[in-house]
Amino acid sequence: MSAADTTAPAKVPPARPAPPPTPPAVTSSPTRRLAGGAAVPWALLAPCLLILAVVLGYPLVRLATLSFQEFGQSQLWGFKPAESVGFDNFAKVLGDSEFWAVVVRTIVFAAACVVFTMVIGMAIALLLQRVSGWVKTLINIALVASWGMPIIVATTVFKWLFDSDYGIFNALLSKLPGVDMIGHNWFASGPEGLAVITLLVVWGAVPFVVITLSAGLTQVPKELEEAARLDGAGAWGVFRYVTLPILKPIIVMLTTLSVIWDMGVFPQVFVMRNGHPEAEFQLLTTYSYDKAFVVNDYAQGSAIALLTVLLLLGVIGVYMRQMLKIGEVE
Amino acid sequence: MKRKLTTAICVAGMMVSIAACGGGEDKSSDTGADTKELTVWLTVDAQNNWPELVKAADTAIEKKHPGIKITHEYYGWPDKNAKLDAVLATDKAPDVVEMGNTEMLAYMVKGAFAPLDQAKFDNSDAWLDGLKASVTYEGKTYGVPYYAGGRVANWRKDVFAAAGVKSPPKTYDELTAALDKVQKKRGDKFSAWYQPTRDWYAAMSFVYDAGGSIAVESGGKWKASLSSPESIKGLNEFKNVVDTYMHGDKTKDESDRYIVYGQGKSGMIFAPAWEGATAAAKENDKTGKLEGNVENFVMPGPSGKNLPVFLGGSDLAVPVKSDAQTVAAEWINAFTGPAGQKGLMEKGNLPNNKTDLATLKDDPATAVPATAAESNWFVPMAPGWGQVEKAQILQKMLQSIGTGKQSVEDAAKEADAAIDKVINNE
Numbered sequence: 001m002s003a004a005d006t007t008a009p010a011k012v013p014p015a016r017p018a019p020p021p022t023p024p025a026v027t028s029s030p031t032r033r034l035a036g037g038a039a040v041p042w043a044l045l046a047p048c049l050l051i052l053a054v055v056l057g058y059p060l061v062r063l064a065t066l067s068f069q070e071f072g073q074s075q076l077w078g079f080k081p082a083e084s085v086g087f088d089n090f091a092k093v094l095g096d097s098e099f100w101a102v103v104v105r106t107i108v109f110a111a112a113c114v115v116f117t118m119v120i121g122m123a124i125a126l127l128l129q130r131v132s133g134w135v136k137t138l139i140n141i142a143l144v145a146s147w148g149m150p151i152i153v154a155t156t157v158f159k160w161l162f163d164s165d166y167g168i169f170n171a172l173l174s175k176l177p178g179v180d181m182i183g184h185n186w187f188a189s190g191p192e193g194l195a196v197i198t199l200l201v202v203w204g205a206v207p208f209v210v211i212t213l214s215a216g217l218t219q220v221p222k223e224l225e226e227a228a229r230l231d232g233a234g235a236w237g238v239f240r241y242v243t244l245p246i247l248k249p250i251i252v253m254l255t256t257l258s259v260i261w262d263m264g265v266f267p268q269v270f271v272m273r274n275g276h277p278e279a280e281f282q283l284l285t286t287y288s289y290d291k292a293f294v295v296n297d298y299a300q301g302s303a304i305a306l307l308t309v310l311l312l313l314g315v316i317g318v319y320m321r322q323m324l325k326i327g328e329v330e
Numbered sequence: 331m332k333r334k335l336t337t338a339i340c341v342a343g344m345m346v347s348i349a350a351c352g353g354g355e356d357k358s359s360d361t362g363a364d365t366k367e368l369t370v371w372l373t374v375d376a377q378n379n380w381p382e383l384v385k386a387a388d389t390a391i392e393k394k395h396p397g398i399k400i401t402h403e404y405y406g407w408p409d410k411n412a413k414l415d416a417v418l419a420t421d422k423a424p425d426v427v428e429m430g431n432t433e434m435l436a437y438m439v440k441g442a443f444a445p446l447d448q449a450k451f452d453n454s455d456a457w458l459d460g461l462k463a464s465v466t467y468e469g470k471t472y473g474v475p476y477y478a479g480g481r482v483a484n485w486r487k488d489v490f491a492a493a494g495v496k497s498p499p500k501t502y503d504e505l506t507a508a509l510d511k512v513q514k515k516r517g518d519k520f521s522a523w524y525q526p527t528r529d530w531y532a533a534m535s536f537v538y539d540a541g542g543s544i545a546v547e548s549g550g551k552w553k554a555s556l557s558s559p560e561s562i563k564g565l566n567e568f569k570n571v572v573d574t575y576m577h578g579d580k581t582k583d584e585s586d587r588y589i590v591y592g593q594g595k596s597g598m599i600f601a602p603a604w605e606g607a608t609a610a611a612k613e614n615d616k617t618g619k620l621e622g623n624v625e626n627f628v629m630p631g632p633s634g635k636n637l638p639v640f641l642g643g644s645d646l647a648v649p650v651k652s653d654a655q656t657v658a659a660e661w662i663n664a665f666t667g668p669a670g671q672k673g674l675m676e677k678g679n680l681p682n683n684k685t686d687l688a689t690l691k692d693d694p695a696t697a698v699p700a701t702a703a704e705s706n707w708f709v710p711m712a713p714g715w716g717q718v719e720k721a722q723i724l725q726k727m728l729q730s731i732g733t734g735k736q737s738v739e740d741a742a743k744e745a746d747a748a749i750d751k752v753i754n755n756e
Contacts, residue, residue, distance in 0.1 A: 188733045294717075
């Protein structure tokens with residue numbers, strides 16, 4: 001998109017200055033400047049593009065080629081040539097019922113994470129508008145602190161919070177009358193364990209959403225809200241018919257980003273399950289890791305990763321469309 | 331304004347997602363390129379339990395090759411091989427690696443290790459048969475046995491004495507009767523026998539004791555047999571132990587067993603021979619009651635015989651990509667030679683050779699592990715066995731059984747299917 005935008009104006013001017021008889025020095029100088037101008041953005045972008053090509057492009061190409069080859073330990077160590085096997089890896093993966101169970105689990109898990117993140121994030125953002133200055137500062141500090149915590153550290157903390165023997169969460173729950181949760185193991189069953197992991201993911205994702213949405217909320221014109229109120233709208237009405245439509249582009253953006261991130265959750269599950277997630281905890285990311293690095297079938301691991309990318313492509317499409325639309329309006 | 335903000339979010343979002351995509355396996359930075367440097371990978375067992383033996387081997391090599399720099403890296407069992415696989419793909423492989431004897435075959439088959447001259451190692455003519463087999467492939471030697479370990483029961487004399495049991499049980503019925511007494515006396519926050527659910531070495535002992543097996547070979551092909559009636563019987567015995575006497579987290583493995591035992595939460599463990607002493611060591615004995623109170627005894631099995639124990643052990647190998655192979659072999663010999671074996675035996679391990687083993691049974695301090703090891707089992711020597719271990723198929727099955735999520739039959743059937751998928755893969 002940027003290539004078309006920047007080169008178009010450079011070609012228009014030379015046609016215009018032709019009719020009036022002006023000194024050649026004047027006409028040539030803007031032309032030269034503009035011609036050079038077309039290359040400058042690319043020159044400035046070059047280092048960044050080069051890094052992107054190396055860091056993102058190479059692994060992607062490698063991933064794609066791997067998924068069409070037979071590639072195990074012998075090939076990794078260079079003792080055997082990697083032979084192409086066409087779509088064999090994909091056929092194997094797609095024919096495995098476990099893969100489909102993992103796909104469904106991943107989608108449900110990601111959906112739960114996204115919904116909770118957005119709803120809680122919106123609630124806190126709205127709350128932030130109504131509290132006094134120092135409370136706002138305190139909440140913001142808490143948000144940034146939890147946002148800034150490294151995932152591995154946060155996961156370890158949650159692991160201890162929910163530990164079956166020493167976990168504070170079980171101890172607190174047991175304080176409730178009639179509840180005895182001491183020794184309860186949250187990770188003995190998949191759904192319960194994934195619920196804890198959802199909590200961890202949402203806890204880590206909410207701050208970004210809150211901060212972004214509060215920034216967006218400051219852009220909602222006060223006059224519009226007032227007018228709506230004069231027309232008899234209640235708090236919900238104002239939110240539904242004034243605030244939400246104005247925030248929509250931000251919300252769409254945040255949701256698509258959240259989907260992309262939550263489909264890619266890896267360390268939370270991996271660390272929580274000590275590097276060996278049970279079958280009921282496998283998400284697409286950990287499943288692909290398992291295939292590639294645990295069973296040493298790097299090709300099948302790549303095929304699963306590639307299928308994950310395809311699955312995400314739809315979401316990424318929404319994201320790109322939104323981004324381009326904003327570019328056009330600008 | 332609003333548009334600018336959204337665009338800013340897009341950019342910020344993209345940046346974060348790129349940052350989130352980054353990271354991954356960090357490449358090892360060891361440089362064992364010339365013979366001035368030697369990189370040795372051992373497991374944490376050596377680091378925690380016999381660091382002085384590593385030092386002694388280093389000193390011997392440094393004397394022979396003045397100025398050599400020896401680097402040690404220590405790994406836990408679960409993540410060691412993934413790391414090794416990655417490093418073997420580069421040209422900076424370590425010069426010596428410790429391999430579990432069940433892990434050797436997969437690497438030998440693929441040619442990852444350099445052949446070694448057996449004659450150059452002390453005691454090599456008397457290596458234990460099981461360990462020798464684990465380092466031999468198509469008549470060539472690709473590793474050196476390091477030590478073996480049988481498993482024994484270790485109990486707290488004070489706890490059992492308080493429940494009226496004075497001498498170590500000789501039969502399985504005596505054992506369960508004693509455990510019942512302790513369990514009743516101490517209540518259900520205490521594990522009369524702390525037996526981690528995922529500890530497959532212990533579970534498979536019950537399977538082999540009942541006449542079952544993990545997998546059987548016929549016509550060069552392996553087939554999992556955990557769901558055979560005999561294996562199921564053994565798994566049920568194991569489940570019974572976990573259900574009745576184990577009152578801890580049922581999703582844990584055996585890696586922190588000595589810590590739990592040291593915290594005074596248990597009356598007995600079934601573990602490698604050195605674990606009881608490690609639990610009673612000052613830094614692990616949190617109650618102060620273990621010291622002088624723990625004792626090893628040979629584990630009786632439900633079948634009436636001694637429970638067959640997993641004859642685990644370690645081998646040391648030299649990766650074919652090492653460029654310090656000669657010195658690496660010298661280091662291995664210094665480490666596994668007579669002095670090293672003596673040190674390892676003092677820690678409760680079994681030596682790598684028959685000559686030393688014979689002396690162990692005469693010494694009351696080491697007679698128990700040496701006797702226990704006489705009745706033993708070993709994993710199927712199938713090409714894909716390494717994958718079965720790495721995928722933790724047995725551990726997952728045991729966890730399902732222990733937590734009651736699946737019946738023994740269902741879990742065993744599922745494990746069989748998973749094992750059959752990989753066990754014949756090269």
